[in-house]
Each structure stands twice: as C-alpha cells, then as structure tokens.
Amino acid sequence: MTEVRVPTLGESVTEATVATWFKKPGDTVAVDEMLCELETDKVTVEVPSPVAGTLSDIVANEGDTVGVDALLANISEGDAGSDTAPKAKEAAAEAPKASGGASESVDVMVPTLGESVSEATVSTWFKKVGDSVQQDEMLCELETDKVSVEVPAPASGTLTEIIAAEGSTVEAGGKLAVMSSGDAPAAAPADTQYSTPPAGNGGAGKDIKDGPAAEKAMAEAGISRDAVTGTGKDGRATKADVAAAVAAAKSAPAPAAAAAAPRAPVSADDASREERVKMTRLRQTIARRLKDAQNTAAILTTYNEVDMTECMALRKEYKDLFEKKHGVRLGFMSFFTKACCHALKEVPEVNAEIDGTDIVYKNFVHMGIAAGTPQGLVVPVIRDADQMSFAEIEKAIAEKGKRARDGKLSMAEMQGGTFTISNGGVYGSLMSSPILNPPQSGILGMHKIQDRPMVINGEIKIRPMMYLALSYDHRIVDGKGAVTFLVRVKEALEDPRRLLMDL
Template sequence: MTTEVRVPTLGESVTEATVATWFKKPGDAVAADEMLCELETDKVTVEVPSPAAGTLAEVIAAEGSTVGVDALLAMITEGAAAPAPAPAAKAEAAAAPAAAGQSVDVMVPSLGESVTEATVSTWFKKVGDTVAQDEMLCELETDKVSVEVPAPAAGVLAEIVAGEGTTVDASAKLAVIASGAGAVAAAPATAAPAPAAATAATGKDVEDAPSAKKAMAEAGISRDAVAGTGKDGRVMKQDVAKAVAAAAAAPAATAPAAQAPMPRGPVSADDAAREERVKMTRLRQTIARRLKDAQNTAAILTTYNEVDMTECMALRKEYKDLFEKKHGARLGFMSFFTKACCHALKEVPEVNAEIDGTDIVYKNFVHMGIAAGTPQGLVVPVIRDADQMSFAEIEKAIAEKGKRARDGKLSMAEMQGGTFTISNGGVYGSLMSSPILNPPQSGILGMHKIQDRPMVINGEIKIRPMMYLALSYDHRIVDGKGAVTFLVRVKEALEDPRRLLMDL
C-alpha cells in the first residue's frame, strides 16, 4: 500500500513554502510520525512527519523546491522493508532487546507552554548502565529552566539517541531502555556504537536552508553576518531578510559593527594556554539577548531616592516571631516592598502598563516579578495577583518560588505574565545600581543594601538605617513626573507602614 506525503497547512495567508532539508532518503525505513523533512515559509519553519510506517519510496519535491499547500512531497510504501536499512534504523534494531516489546523509549518530557526545544546538557548515565525506575537519566536545558528526565522503567540504558549538546524538539526521543529479560542481552550490543552516535549528533555540520543560501548570494552578505534561528542554528530565509534590513538601516559608518560582534583582541600563546572556553548556556544566551533587546527597544531612564527603614525594621522586629508562629513563614522586607509597590502602582498605572504597537495596555492587576539569582543565571518568577494578597501570602509565595528557582524547578508559566519587577541587589551588598527593564514591562524597582548613615532629623544629626531605591522605567510611556511620584509613594509607605493599612 502506498501513502502520499503532502504539504501540511502552513498557517493563515501562507500559500507556499520551500523544502529546506530532507532528513530521510529513498529506501530509508521510517516510523509513523518520524520527521521526514523541514519546510520553510516566510514566517516559520514547519516539520513534516511521516503519516505511516514503511519505506520512503520516492522524494517528489527535492531540497530547494518551492511547493504550495497540499502539494505532493513524497511517497511511502507501507509495510515494505527497506532495501538497505539506514544507520539509525540499524542502531535502533541493535538496541532492541531479544524479547519483543521490552524496549522503552525515553522521550522529552513536557517543557512548558511556548517552549518547543531544549538542549541535552548532561547525561548522568552511560550506555550499558543499569537504571531504576524514576532515576534521573539526563538533564535538559531550555531558554529558562532546567528539566530533569527520569527513567520511565527499570532496566539497562541500551541506547542514547541524543548526546550532550544536542538540540531536541518537544516530541523527540532521547534514549532507549531495555527492560525485563532482554535488558542483559541489549547492553553489550549497543555499548560500542553509542559514543559514535553521540559524537555524530553533536559534531554534525549544520546545513543552511537552500533559499537562505540563494538569498545571501543575491544580497552579497556573508554567512557570518547572519544569525540563524533554524534548527541547530541553521540560517533560514527570514534570517537573511532581517540581516539585510538591519544593514540597510544602520549608518554607513557603523555598518560593520552592526553586522558582527566585536572581535577579540590579540592573545598570546601563553595566555591562550591558560584560558578556559565554556559555551554559554541557553539560559545565559536568552538573558543576554533579552537584556540587549530591552536596551535597543525601550527608552530606559532611572530615577533615585532613599528610604529610612527605621519603621519597617521596628515593625518587623516586634512581630516577626508572632508572624512566623501563626503563618509558618518568616517576615522579611520583600512583603513590605511588594505591598508598597502595589499601592503606588494603583496611583501611577502607567508604570504597570506596557506598549503594544501604538497602543498602551493598562493592567488592572499586579503580577509581581521577583528577580532571583540562581547558579544558572537570573530568573524572574511571578507572584500573580500580588495586589490581592496578604503579607503572609506574599512571604510564602516568595519563599516557595525562590526555592524552586534555585532548584531549577520553575516552569515557563511561572515566569511569564509579570507586570512589574522588584530586584534586590542588596542581598549581595550592592549600595547603588540602575536595574534594567524586564520587557515588555515598563518599570523595575531596584532595592539595595541597608546601611547606617548620618541623617538630619528635625535639625539634629541622627544615625538611621538607609536604603537607596532606583526605579528604571520606559520613558516612552512613563513621564518623569509619574516615575518620581511612584518612587515617592513607595518611600512614604515604607517610612510609615501604617499608610498601607489606611490606603494613603
């Protein structure tokens, strides 16, 4: 029986695509839903899965071909054996245990909403190792969080499909476990080829999309000047268009700098031998990209003030033991600052708004982002509807989110949707800083170290515990008056916490 492989729906208003890459060739055995090829449109990259298991009999549309919606791409002969099984098929066959039905696939777990791929960062087991059910096999790294992958069954790790450094999509197979009676037989057969497979997976050359190569040649732009967003860093047609547009928009004098990062200076051989080069994690790359985007997009300005923490510290000292006994949570300063910010945001709503094109979107709620430093980098878990929460609820939420952040257990959903952010550099000893916006938010409050300083109080010099506050804001939407008013309201609420109870 023959099955047709056709172009899937490409999205609204998209009528054609270019065949970028074929992952299989005629004669290869294919499984149902296995990726056959990748199509490239003006907006997205679309992977085409196999509609049935069998053999890829014929490729109708070769790489570089332009095809319309529902066009015929290939033909699959169902149930027919391939004349010569592909290397991947041989490896999979070798990995299968002697007893049928006793191999278990290890798949990529749920990565969270809007996350489509991850990088295999570490394998805790190697081929041939015995594993227990739910034992950690490997760790995946996404743009935001690390995800541990447990063993779905007990047995022997028969095959590692995706080696360390491999980028996998949300439905990819990571490994194969031989369970039950076939486990012992499977381990020796697959122990030798696995390292080679991993090396091939991590060391393969990345082939740019044919249409991208053509576009680069026509534009006269070098491959190094284009940042690839396709699979494994593959350059797509839209990437070339962005690079050409950026080069055209930049002034002639600065064009070379806009196209490529500044090169390193000369390094002596002696110094080079003592250096260590480590690839940036996906999280660090995302942090770098988002912070630079914030600088390039928003008109960031920072205003400063200082707050006398005497009353907050006295209130905390008086009630912290009773608070912890009743609520089971420590009374910290973050709940005071969160409450003060929620109070000020109601008076200055533009600080809690965001720009969407030519519209301003005002939020009638406060989803408070609390920046947290982790070994992997800075993350910002979000406390939802913080303006509706009590001091105890805020403290419990901050403690729980902070622990999950340090353990790398935060989901993407827990770090999305924030409307305003608080960053506490004071825990590291920072006395003064200018925080950077967390797009698309329009404001971020920087807290700093509490330090005793001489202050003039009613004509007398007294020692007071003082903290500098910094509000960075997007001047496109927030005027100076609004920013200063916001910061003054926060200061007033912290210097006299009773104002929060009386909504003043």
C-alpha cells in the same frame, strides 16, 4: 504502500525546498525516524516516517520545490521495519541478542514545555546508551528560555538509542531517545547511538552543507558564506538568513566594517589560557530582553532614601511571634511589597503598560520578585499581591525563591507580572539603576541598609538608611508620577502604621 507527504509548513507558507534526504531507496526506517529535511523561507522542517518499513522510492529529490501535502516518497510496510532503530540489525550481526523479542520499544518524548514555548536545548544526559534505568529515573535535562525541565524514564528498561545529543535543539513533542522496556540489552552499541543527525549546532570542524535554496540565494546576492549566520538545523543557512545578511550589509556603513570583529586580538599564550563556554538559553534570553528594554522603552531612574528605623523596630518586636504563628520568617520584602502595592493605587500608570497606541491600566498587582539563581536572574510572580497579608506574601516569596534556586519554576509562574522589585542589597549593592522588565513600566531597586549620620530635628543621629531607585518608562510615566510613587513608598516604610490606615 504508505505515502510520505509535505506537512503543514506554517501560516502563510505554501512551499518548501527539499534540503536533505537522510535515507535512500531500500533503507529500512522506524516509526518517527527522520526521512528528510525541508527548508522554507523562515524555518527548517524535518519530516518523520509515518510507519516502520522500507523506503521504496523518493519522488521529490534534493533541491526540488514542493507544496504543502505534495508527495515526497513511498514506504512499503513489512518486516523490514521495526520499532527500534535500523542500526540495531547491524549490531545484531556483531553481538547476539539476548531475551529475543521479549522487550518492547518505548519512545522518550519531549514533554510540554510551557505556554508559548515550542523548543528547548538538551543540556545534559544523565544516562548513556546501554544503561539500565528505572521508571521515573531522570534521563536528561532540557533547558528552555527560562526554566530547566527534567525528563524522567517512561518505563523501566534499557536506554537503547539517544536521538537528540547534548546541545541539540528539540521541539515540544519531539523524540529524545528510545528505550527497551524490561531486561533487554541495548539495541545498539555506544558508537552507533545516533540513527539520525542530531538537531542543533554542529561541533567545531563539522562540515555542514547548506540547503540548495540558501546556496542559490547566496550566489545570486554575491555574498560569502562567512557573512551569513545560519539558524537552521546544525547551523545550516536558510534563505531568511541570507536575506538578513544582505540587508545588514546594505544598512551597515562602510567604515564600520573594520569594527565588525567581536573581540580584540588575542595572543597565542592568552588564547591557550582562555575558556570558551556556550551561553545557556536562559542567559541568551536575559541578554536579549535587557537589550530590547533599552531599545524600546524610554528608561529613566529617580532616587530617594528611606530611614528603616521603624521597619526594623517593628520586625524585631514581632518576628518571633510572627514566625511562631505563621510558620515563616518576617523579612523586609513583605514591607516593601505592601508599600509598593499601596503606592501603585495612587500612581496607577507605574502599574500599567503600553500596547501599541493604548495604555493598559491594571486594576490588580501581580508583583515580580527578582531572584538570582546559579543559572541567571529570574522573576517569579506573586499574583494579586495587593490582596495578600504580610504572612501570605512572606510564604509566597519563600516558596517561589526556593523553587527558583532549584530550577523548578514553571513558565506560568514567571508570566503576567505588572511591577517588579529587585533587591541588590543582598549582594551588598549600595546604589544601582535597575532595568525594566518589559512590558512593565516600573521596577523598584532596593539596596543594602547602612548606618549613616542624619540630621533629625536639628540633631545629628546615626540611622539605618537605604537608597531606593525607581526605573520607569518615561513614555507612560511622567517625572511627577515617578517621584510621587517613590515618596509614598518612603513614607509607608518610615511609618508602617500608614499601611494599616491606608494613608
């Protein structure tokens, strides 16, 4: 007999409420199959089966409050359980099982997602139940806050069960699917592929039952379910969601109730021509971080313009020789990166960040280069850019840019930046105000190069000009420092020889 106990619930969390039992006494269960769901004040916790066997009895019923390590149920081990899903037995009654017991069950698990990333969304399944797969063939794609992660098949065989459907939210180390290695056929037909309710948001029209703790909290607060946004499994409301809804209702002014509607009225004809698409996790993260930047930092932007004549002439003269020797094209980004590194040494507060009541000055430059991708804006980081040559910078930018477009960037490659350059000129932007990339205190916006008439030594001449914009956090960077920084960048670009002389 194996005991099923309450797992560790998290820091400072000592008890939970049994929200839902997915199994009943007498049911057969497989290893790691979900038995029940617990609900704490902050999160929803799923409890998997530690062994394969039969659920003997349930000690803690739905609605019961249990502490950490409390006994939830007992499982008797034996032939009743198997490594594959219990529904395989039901399928066996309808379809003869080929190959006998020659196949072996293989779990497909969520890989490591990166530093500080604990969950992801299943975006696409490339295979369906019953499909044959080769080892290392892509099974599905996961989407985290910043990158996409492809999950390969751990072995050759047949996909017998999909546990996490598209749209499901999964945790690092969680189970995605089950395969049978070898030539064994699928253990379950397509219409029985889900042995447990998939995690994530329920589909339209799906009846989701909230946990008893949340229902009790809503009853006590006198708040309707429509006013609560559920963040638990399948969109269930938790006690924390109810508390947040109550707090929002108290803080919101009464007249604002009429403005709570997210959209203006839409006619039936217009509604039929609309398309509603769920925001990707990356887009949600971009939206949240940009709004956090506006809410937190005192963002101000200063502008200047730079005459690109000398940079363009230098590039034209040496670009063929540069590419022949270094194997990479000479672009303008290396000039701007070098100019910014040079200016950051003179105005170090633009390369610093605020940590509480402290200012953290960085004696190095990890340059973020914003890159647009089909999935959204990402900012790969070139580490120690201030120690790199023109060729090293160009190679790093080319390599990071390709990996960004292919969705191959790792979390580590987008963390730790101290300053960012964003080039809106590649899209034709003539002037813009870039927004900070927290916790950084500065970002330089580049724009398109456009011929304009300029007065040079009393004469009007046509020059290739570019507007520059520096957005900075006014809490740490004063106007004098911001203007000085932008002037130094301008001077270095208009006379690139200054970079060689460290002037």
